[in-house]
Amino acid sequence: MNSSVRTPxxxxxxxxxxxxxxxxxxxxxxxxxxxxxxxxxSGANVPGGIPRPPSxxxxxxYALMDFDSGLMLASRDPLVEREPASLTKLMxxxxxxxxxxxxxxxxxxxxxxxxxxxxxxxxxxxxxxxEVGEEVVVEDLLRGMIIQSGNDASTAxxxxxxxxxxxxxxxxxxQARELGMRQSYFANPHGLxxxxxxxxxxxxxxxxxxxxxxxxxxxxxxxxxxxxxxxxISQSNRNMLLWRDAGFDGLKTGWTSNAGYNLVSxxxxxDRRLVAVVMGIEASDHQQGGTRRANESQxxxxxxxxxxxxxxxxxxxxELGTPRVYRGAQTEVAVGLAEDFWVMVPPGRExxxxxxxxxxxxxxxxxxxxxxxxxxxxxLNGEVLRTQPLVALQPVEQGGLIRRxxxxxxxxIQSAWPF
Numbered sequence: 300m301n302s303s304v305r306t307p308x309x310x311x312x313x314x315x316x317x318x319x320x321x322x323x324x325x326x327x328x329x330x331x332x333x334x335x336x337x338x339x340x341s342g343a344n345v346p347g348g349i350p351r352p353p354s355x356x357x358x359x360x361y362a363l364m365d366f367d368s369g370l371m372l373a374s375r376d377p378l379v380e381r382e383p384a385s386l387t388k389l390m391x392x393x394x395x396x397x398x399x400x401x402x403x404x405x406x407x408x409x410x411x412x413x414x415x416x417x418x419x420x421x422x423x424x425x426x427x428x429x430e431v432g433e434e435v436v437v438e439d440l441l442r443g444m445i446i447q448s449g450n451d452a453s454t455a456x457x458x459x460x461x462x463x464x465x466x467x468x469x470x471x472x473x474q475a476r477e478l479g480m481r482q483s484y485f486a487n488p489h490g491l492x493x494x495x496x497x498x499x500x501x502x503x504x505x506x507x508x509x510x511x512x513x514x515x516x517x518x519x520x521x522x523x524x525x526x527x528x529x530x531x532i533s534q535s536n537r538n539m540l541l542w543r544d545a546g547f548d549g550l551k552t553g554w555t556s557n558a559g560y561n562l563v564s565x566x567x568x569x570d571r572r573l574v575a576v577v578m579g580i581e582a583s584d585h586q587q588g589g590t591r592r593a594n595e596s597q598x599x600x601x602x603x604x605x606x607x608x609x610x611x612x613x614x615x616x617x618e619l620g621t622p623r624v625y626r627g628a629q630t631e632v633a634v635g636l637a638e639d640f641w642v643m644v645p646p647g648r649e650x651x652x653x654x655x656x657x658x659x660x661x662x663x664x665x666x667x668x669x670x671x672x673x674x675x676x677x678x679l680n681g682e683v684l685r686t687q688p689l690v691a692l693q694p695v696e697q698g699g700l701i702r703r704x705x706x707x708x709x710x711x712i713q714s715a716w717p718f
Contacts, residue, residue: 353599356577358375364573382557383499386563387489391453393514405437407437409434410459416454427443447529453489454489472484483499501576504576508550512549522551523541537589540564546567561577577599608643610641610644613675626663632691634673642685658689659671669691675689
């Protein structure tokens with residue numbers, strides 16, 4: 300005889316429902332979850348700010364970049380395309396430096412000067428005075444291009460590296476794309492006017508200068524040399540800043556009638572380096588133009604050194620948190636930043652920063668590494684200074700059927716019964 304006792308289903312369900320709901324709701328967060336992140340230092344908030352950049356800078360475009368962080372500290376029309384003139388030779392040098400560093404050519408390699416290279420020198424105002432058929436070592440050609448701004452030296456180097464000027468220009472433009480110079484195109488290795496359009500921007504030139512200094516520290520020193528003599532002809536570097544300010548150690552001047560007066564410069568003071576680019580300065584003659592581009596570059600660098608500071612708050616790829624993930628094979632995911640997080644602040648205010656991690660909830664699998672999941676926000680006295688996407692640092696595959704059903708029920712309850 301079966302003597303089992305049946306428990307009514309509905310009363311049992313009613314008794315268990317509060318427990319089930321509590322478990323499910325405990326798993327469901329609000330739509331956005333904000334967590335404070337630690338920031339080095341805890342100094343008191345002090346009133347202050349960063350003043351506007353110098354108002355007497357006349358350059359049509361300019362860019363002032365912090366070397367360590369790559370942050371743009373100040374700019375005017377930095378994305379407007381302009382003729383590079385001899386700033387083109389910075390890219391020529393970058394490509395040649397790469398060939399030397401990778402061992403495909405050497406500073407003491409002999410280069411035979413072609414008629415094309417010689418004629419290029421005859422076309423422009425700037426030349427090294429090399430002769431057809433002459434054997435010239437690579438190091439002399441580099442000095443002729445960098446210090447004397449020799450158009451003939453630029454062509455000779457291009458032909459030596461790639462066999463022809465056209466092939467070398469292809470290398471220049473490929474390198475520009477690799478460096479992220481999205482608004483630059485070069486038509487020759489020297490920057491003289493061309494039938495083909497050639498252009499760059501102040502921002503792209505700052506990117507190039509930063510990359511050249513960073514990637515070739517052993518070769519960058521040529522840019523600080525004040526003069527070079529070849530064929531008994533001594534020529535001075537056109538960058539006046541090398542004489543007037545010991546902190547400046549490069550880089551390149553440029554001028555054509557269409558481009559105006561350009562200068563890409565860099566200075567290092569107290570272990571901090573800045574890169575300045577001025578383009579499109581108008582002047583009545585070369586003396587005035589050279590002085591004006593030097594004055595305006597120096598003014599920008601002085602402003603940046605005096606009124607700005609930068610700090611790296613978080614390393615790219617470093618875990619900042621492990622928020623909940625739904626419908627996944629794992630219930631958590633490591634999140635962080637794809638790149639280092641830098642901010643610009645007034646000097647002395649670096650320790651007054653507040654940072655928070657705002658996660659878009661709920662996070663649902665599948666997630667791929669690099670998928671955006673929120674943002675990191677940095678504030679100074681409540682004012683947002685900068686934000687950067689928060690990303691998943693690892694993939695999370697979709698979970699099994701039971702996990703998907705369980706998490707789906709939890710999310711459904713939150714959707715239908717928000718509180």
